Structures are given as C-alpha cells and as structure tokens.
Amino acid sequence: MQQRVTLITLGVHDLDRALGFYGALGWEPHPSSVDGEVAFFDVGGMVVALWDRAKLAADSGVADSGGWGGVVLAHNVEEPAHVDELLAQAVAAGAVLARAGAPTAWGGYSGAFIDPDGHPWEIAVNPEWPLDDGGRPRLG
Structure with a gap:
C-alpha cells in the first residue's frame, strides 16, 4: 500500500x-x-x-459506541491570527471551542474546536511545516 x-x-x-x-x-x-x-x-x-x-x-x-474515535483532524494555516479567526468562525457556525488558540510547547500556535457531530479539529501554525502554494504542509 x-x-x-x-x-x-x-x-x-x-x-x-x-x-x-x-x-x-x-x-x-x-x-x-x-x-x-x-x-x-x-x-x-x-x-x-x-x-x-x-x-x-x-x-x-465497527460497533459505534457514540464516543470519540481517537482521531483528530487538523488544518494548518500560516499565521496565529488565522488560527483565532478560524476558531471564531467555527464557533459562530455551531462548533464547541475545545481549546483557544495559544502558543505550543513545540514552537507553534494552535487551538481546537469540535464540530456538531463531535469530530475534533485542530487549527495550527507549525513553523517546521511550511505550507506550499496549494496550502499543503511540507515536512521540515
């Protein structure tokens, strides 16, 4: 595979x-x-x-226990302000804020929301993974 x-x-x-x-x-x-x-x-x-x-x-x-499945989706952006903007947009659309945007121990900036069906999303800036012109991360 x-x-x-x-x-x-x-x-x-x-x-x-x-x-x-x-x-x-x-x-x-x-x-x-x-x-x-x-x-x-x-x-x-x-x-x-x-x-x-x-x-x-x-x-x-699989049997659906209704709980969290151990998966977090992530969306990387280029600037900390974009993290905060996307978190606010998600909350305005009906998400639950799981974690406000803040500096991370690994040198980035991230926050998280949970969509209306319980799927967690992290919004992050990772300085070690710059984004290409298509918004795809390049592992540093």
Missing part, C-alpha cells in the same frame, strides 16, 4: 446540519455529492465525505 490517504469520511447524525456547518466555514460540496445521502468535498489531493454515522459504522464493520 502506498503511503497516502485519499478519503476521510466523517459520520454525521444529520447531513443537512453538517452541510450547514461546513458551508458556514466556506466548504462547498462537490457536484458528485448525492443530495440527502452523502456530501463530498475536494480538499486538494484528497476527499472528505459526510455520511450517515450509522451507515458508516455498518459499512466499516
């Missing part, structure tokens, strides 16, 4: 609510999305999907 991830599917309880939340953050569903079933987002070299949480669990062969 090649060392890459091509798709991340987030299980959601209410697709319309999830679409409203991510739409408020500026995300636009890809035309290949299926209304009322699944939403796809082209996120620059990979795809993020929103799909019914129960269907996702059944399709994946």
Whole structure:
C-alpha cells in the first residue's frame, strides 16, 4: 500500500446540519455529492465525505459506541491570527471551542474546536511545516 490517504469520511447524525456547518466555514460540496445521502468535498489531493454515522459504522464493520474515535483532524494555516479567526468562525457556525488558540510547547500556535457531530479539529501554525502554494504542509 502506498503511503497516502485519499478519503476521510466523517459520520454525521444529520447531513443537512453538517452541510450547514461546513458551508458556514466556506466548504462547498462537490457536484458528485448525492443530495440527502452523502456530501463530498475536494480538499486538494484528497476527499472528505459526510455520511450517515450509522451507515458508516455498518459499512466499516465497527460497533459505534457514540464516543470519540481517537482521531483528530487538523488544518494548518500560516499565521496565529488565522488560527483565532478560524476558531471564531467555527464557533459562530455551531462548533464547541475545545481549546483557544495559544502558543505550543513545540514552537507553534494552535487551538481546537469540535464540530456538531463531535469530530475534533485542530487549527495550527507549525513553523517546521511550511505550507506550499496549494496550502499543503511540507515536512521540515
């Protein structure tokens, strides 16, 4: 298997609510999305999907305990002010602020929010991982 991830599917309880939340953050569903079933987002070299949480669990062969699954999604930005702006935007759209933006022990700046379906997102500046013109991190 090649060392890459091509798709991340987030299980959601209410697709319309999830679409409203991510739409408020500026995300636009890809035309290949299926209304009322699944939403796809082209996120620059990979795809993020929103799909019914129960269907996702059944399709994946796991029991959904309803709790956190041990995964945190991250979005890197270039400046600390952008971290704070995105956290505020997410909270205004319905997220819960998990951790306000602050300097980190590893020399960066980060904060976190939890989307309406319980998926945690970290928003971070990592000076060791500069972003290329497409917004993709380059491991230093």
